[in-house]
Amino acid sequence: VIMPGEHTFNSGSVLLQPLADMVGVGVDKINFVGCLAVSVPYALFYSRVLGKASERTRQIYPLFIGLCYCCFCFGSATKHLLANSLISYALMSFAPAKHIHWLIFTFSMSYLTWVHFYRWNYISEYTIDITGPFMVCVQRLTTLAFSLHDGLVKKEEELSPLQKREAIKRVPDLLPFLSYIFHFQSILTGPLSYFTDYINLTRGTHVKKNENGELPDASAEALVKLVKAGFFIGIIAFLEPRFPPSAINRTDMNPIQWTIYFYFIMSFQRVPYYFAWYFADAIYNLSGFGFNGYDAETGEAKWDLATNVHAWKVESAQSMKETLDAWNVGTMGWLRRVAFDRAPKKYRVLSTYLLSAWWHGIFMGYYLTFLTAALFTIGGQGILMAYTAYPFLVLHWQPSIALYQRFYFIGHLMALFCAVALPYILPPPRQEKKVQEGVKGDENENMKKTE
Incomplete structure (x- = not known):
């Protein structure tokens, strides 16, 4: 398959182009935010209406919507996501279990490098294109491959507690595999979730009852995250344009002024990530995903399993380690x-x-x-x-x-x-x-x- 040019990465729908022209941003960004917005009712429908549906139904629904998002935002480039996923699945099914993790890792990362190369060749400015979802898919494919290798090849005593928890004893069927790779809750932005956790969600066993025998509700937690996302998109709309990265090249400021300006410019570059990741976290929670046990002191349910960033911790970090612990947690x-x-x-x-x-x-x-x-x-x-x-x-x-x-x-x-x-x-x-x-x-x- 030959990727002929820039349109390979930007062949998504132009249905919302009039809105993009009115707002003054690229249609790729409007498509992205629009998909995030409609995910809220989709997520509520998944948890409230399909909560007791069959496992198969709860796998088909997020897969279908996720593929629709990819086609809407990226058009024909979606074929590369499908090709990477299906070839990796074939490797899982037919390659020797002893080598599947490195085979899939090498193939997926090589395919991603090829996509990155063409993007580097044809795109001079940042756009929301297929490389983002491709990177998310590579994380899921390689993590799944390592978990499968741990479950099929390694002895239990050779595994860490984390590896034991995520080990998979057999190659999953195609439907749950594709549903895990393409589910709408995070196909556009991440964060990484793990196959065992996602399958527990589709089976209705992800959330555990509290001491009173009641299932906790994530609505309040999700609302807080949506408010945070709204706050950050407000910064993007009203403050970030005043601090463009090109202003770093200004020479009409003294060193102190320039350093302060540089600090604010770099801080605002993190804000779009804060918006996207808090919104994705909220969508996960509204779907019923993200439960991470109960707080030992308060007994309150924790909904941070899919949390990908802690904005305040990033901004107030006193060391590189503190920053990395709070930034892009899924990738870490x-x-x-x-x-x-x-x-x-x-x-x-x-x-x-x-x-x-x-x-x-x-x-x-x-x-x-x-x-x-x-x-x-x-x-x-x-x-x-x-x-x-x-x-x-x-x-x-x-x-x-x-x-x-x-x-x-x-x-x-x-x-x-x-x-x-x-x-x-x-x-x-x-x-x-x-x-x-x-x-x-x-x-x-x-x-x-x-x-």
């Missing part, structure tokens, strides 16, 4: 399952960041962002989110390097110093550490005796 979970937990301990951090860059695309800005993040993680230094993420925004090499030159590469130099030179200049006090460990061991032993 995917990277952990297919990279961090599987790679040799020595290369876990580097392999995780490299996979993240590869998954995002082939623009040099992605690799500069994630390799910089890996450098700072290894170096143990907290840095400003804006410094690391700027190449991710502009995507190209020259403007990324120009910004870092303006900072004199101070962040890179500090991290390199901490990672390479500092351990030789100030080696850790090994003897004191051993003594402290001995004291702790004695304290633990005394505690055991006391008990």
